[in-house]
Amino acid sequence: MLIRYEKFLEKLDKRLEKYFEEQCEHIKCKSGCSACCEVGEYPFSRLELEYLMSGFVELPFGVKHDIKEEIKRLKREKPKLYKCPFLVDNKCVVYEYRGIVCRTHGLAWYDEAEERIRLPYCVNSVSYTHLTLPTKLE
DSSP, X not given: OHHHHHHHHHHHHHHHHHHHHHTTTTOOOOTTOOHXXXXXXXXXXXXXXXXXXXXXXXXXXXXXXXXXHHHXXXXXXXXXXXXXXXXXXXXXXXXXXXXXXXXXXXXXXXXTTTTEEEEESOTTSSOEEEEOOOSOXX
């Protein structure tokens, strides 16, 4: 199953690359930025978690230990928003194995309530611009 998922991610990443290129003038995320990972929710499917864990097992012992301790703390405290436990020194230590929500940070999204496309300045900021586009997206 993970092999099929990995092939799906290869296709998804190619498509996302095109979206990021098309939206490059609006994307505020830059290399080294980890704002989305500092405070958020990380809704991963079971398959995404299994894939992420296949990258986790390859990490050095000390990094794995620190991540496990942070996950234990999060389970105890159950905060709604939190720093991703895989963010170490402002870098994703499982970047190649990250979930789809992580792969799409920075892209425009459709706001159903306002029936418009939103272009984020930063998803952790209230600043963003509106772009009115046709509702039929291809």
